[in-house]
Amino acid sequence: MEQYWVEGLFANRQGIRKEQKTGVMPATAIEPFARALWANSPDEAVRMATEALKGGRWIESPRISRLTEEQRMRAIGAPEFPGLATPSRRKRAKG
DSSP: OEEEEEEEEEEEEHHHHHHHHHHHOOOGEEEEEEEEEEEEEEHHHHHHHHHSSSSEESSSSEEESSSSSHHHHTTTTOOTTTTTTTTOOOOOOOO
């Protein structure tokens, strides 16, 4: 099994019901989806992600990647927020 990073936008179940009644999807019903899933293939990862929507529907097909968002941003050298970097270890003083 391999780890796949699945991300995309989906409409939740309540938004789909409102769309069926009024014909318009409310903007508050659209949510981001980003999750790491263990699967045998990318197709299986998409199937598992679709099941995780719990009655929701993809707005557009999800993106599948082997890299997480953090790994991708670090690879391109994007700046980090202050205070979120891992602290460096202090050297012990010899005494």
